[in-house]
Amino acid sequence: MPVRRLLIMVIVAAVVGVTGIARATVNDAANFINQLGNQAISTLRATDLTLSQREAQFRKLLSRGFDLHFIGRFVLGRYWRRATPEQQNDYIALYGEYLLQTYSSRLGGYSGETLIVTGARQASEKDIVVSTKLDRPNGLDIAADWRVRVIDGRYRIIDVAIEGISMAFTQRSDFASVIRRDGMEGLLTVLRARTTKISATASIN
Amino acid sequence: MKLFGIFRRRATTTIQSKAGLAPLLGLLAIMAISFAVTPLRAGFEEGWDAYQRGDFTTAINEWKPLATAGDTRAQFNLGVLFDQGKGVPLNRIAAVHWWRKAAEGGFASAQHNLANSLIAGDGVAQDYGAAIDWLKQASSLGLARSKYTLGKMYAFGLGVEADKTLSMRWIVEAAEAGNLAAQYNAAKMYRDGDGVAQDYREAVKWYRLAAEAGYGKAQAGLAQRYAAGEGIGKDLVQALMWTTLAANQGLGRAVTAREDLLATMSSDEIAAADGLVKIRAAAAD
Numbered sequence: 001m002p003v004r005r006l007l008i009m010v011i012v013a014a015v016v017g018v019t020g021i022a023r024a025t026v027n028d029a030a031n032f033i034n035q036l037g038n039q040a041i042s043t044l045r046a047t048d049l050t051l052s053q054r055e056a057q058f059r060k061l062l063s064r065g066f067d068l069h070f071i072g073r074f075v076l077g078r079y080w081r082r083a084t085p086e087q088q089n090d091y092i093a094l095y096g097e098y099l100l101q102t103y104s105s106r107l108g109g110y111s112g113e114t115l116i117v118t119g120a121r122q123a124s125e126k127d128i129v130v131s132t133k134l135d136r137p138n139g140l141d142i143a144a145d146w147r148v149r150v151i152d153g154r155y156r157i158i159d160v161a162i163e164g165i166s167m168a169f170t171q172r173s174d175f176a177s178v179i180r181r182d183g184m185e186g187l188l189t190v191l192r193a194r195t196t197k198i199s200a201t202a203s204i205n
Numbered sequence: 206m207k208l209f210g211i212f213r214r215r216a217t218t219t220i221q222s223k224a225g226l227a228p229l230l231g232l233l234a235i236m237a238i239s240f241a242v243t244p245l246r247a248g249f250e251e252g253w254d255a256y257q258r259g260d261f262t263t264a265i266n267e268w269k270p271l272a273t274a275g276d277t278r279a280q281f282n283l284g285v286l287f288d289q290g291k292g293v294p295l296n297r298i299a300a301v302h303w304w305r306k307a308a309e310g311g312f313a314s315a316q317h318n319l320a321n322s323l324i325a326g327d328g329v330a331q332d333y334g335a336a337i338d339w340l341k342q343a344s345s346l347g348l349a350r351s352k353y354t355l356g357k358m359y360a361f362g363l364g365v366e367a368d369k370t371l372s373m374r375w376i377v378e379a380a381e382a383g384n385l386a387a388q389y390n391a392a393k394m395y396r397d398g399d400g401v402a403q404d405y406r407e408a409v410k411w412y413r414l415a416a417e418a419g420y421g422k423a424q425a426g427l428a429q430r431y432a433a434g435e436g437i438g439k440d441l442v443q444a445l446m447w448t449t450l451a452a453n454q455g456l457g458r459a460v461t462a463r464e465d466l467l468a469t470m471s472s473d474e475i476a477a478a479d480g481l482v483k484i485r486a487a488a489a490d
């Protein structure tokens with residue numbers, strides 16, 4: 001009996017130990033998103049700044065939080081290795097710009113929002129998904145799930161799913177169809193075109 | 206009888222006021238026209254204030270009537286809101302609709318954005334030829350970004366025959382107008398003798414302009430010039446400073462180049478470069 005009890009204790013300790021580590025990581029990931037979210041919200045509330053200044057600050061936060069290189073490579077999939085080093089360089093620079101512009105312009109403009117972490121779970125061996133709810137004054141709440149991984153000793157976002165739709169997987173299939181049609185240069189042209197557009201203006205020409 | 210009397214009097218009054226109404230109506234018409242012009246401006250400003258506050262629904266409500274009435278600036282901004290999904294679900298077809306109207310009305314930024322939608326095939330069928338036409342129109346109105354994009358279209362032969370010389374001409378025009386990406390590209394083309402006679406000094410000139418303005422890739426390029434001593438005296442401290450500034454912006458190849466440089470430099474040189482980086486960082490804050 002004592003042996004069995006000891007065995008049970010060892011098993012319980014092991015399980016608690018494992019879940020303890022997992023929970024600690026899950027907690028850290030949730031804290032990481034929570035902190036980033038709070039910083040983002042305070043940026044958005046800085047009404048003494050112009051919209052483009054707020055978007056620029058929001059963009060800096062995103063560039064620190066997202067692992068743009070990791071996401072960029074994932075999104076390109078098997079085409080990454082087929083690209084020349086020059087194309088890879090151009091692609092990473094353009095993709096980073098594209099992602100930051102897309103998210104800072106889509107999310108950076110809003111004010112009066114609150115980000116609430118609603119949960120976090122171990123999604124795979126390395127990844128934790130932190131679920132959040134972006135409360136908007138107009139009632140159009142958004143559910144966003146952030147996939148977080150420790151890369152080079154830092155917590156980094158490697159994907160975000162808005163209302164359950166993964167950005168990385170959506171872009172991966174979009175980009176693949178462009179590459180199949182127009183090759184790698186075609187994709188670079190599309191990204192260049194999307195990132196060079198001019199934003200709203202009060203100027204008369 | 207009394208009742209009829211009242212009716213008669215009312216009828217008379219109505220006829221009398223109709224007679225005196227013509228000048229009044231004229232006045233009202235004039236007022237209506239002037240009111241129609243004033244709210245056009247007021248509506249734009251109110252929309253712009255709302256846009257700055259992040260209240261995109263109000264911005265749309267203010268700009269939509271103006272856009273419908275033909276105000277090109279409101280049309281352009283409405284296109285941006287649809288393209289970015291601000292205050293409305295993202296809708297690139299609607300963005301193209303409003304940009305086309307503003308472009309046809311001669312609004313250069315709308316011509317540029319419409320051209321880029323045509324290049325990417327976003328909200329409209331891909332059409333490089335039409336994109337080139339719009340870019341040329343916007344360039345003729347002085348838009349540096351369109352000149353740069355035209356330069357790229359000639360470089361890659363999209364919608365036109367590939368032509369390095371024409372590409373260089375448009376890119377230098379955009380660079381001279383202050384476009385940072387164009388300055389960086391002009392630097393590379395001078396460095397490689399691409400579409401122009403190779404000229405390291407010109408390369409350094411354009412790298413420096415964009416680098417000083419904070420353009421990361423140009424900072425890395427300028428660092429390379431300093432490290433190689435091409436077009437400028439070799440100076441490893443300057444090279445390390447510029448490559449560190451680029452690396453601090455997250456530029457991968459600058460991080461690698463920085464490590465390579467560090468391995469060849471003395472601790473005094475490294476300290477000097479770090480000092481320069483700090484001065485620039487302090488000045489930028």
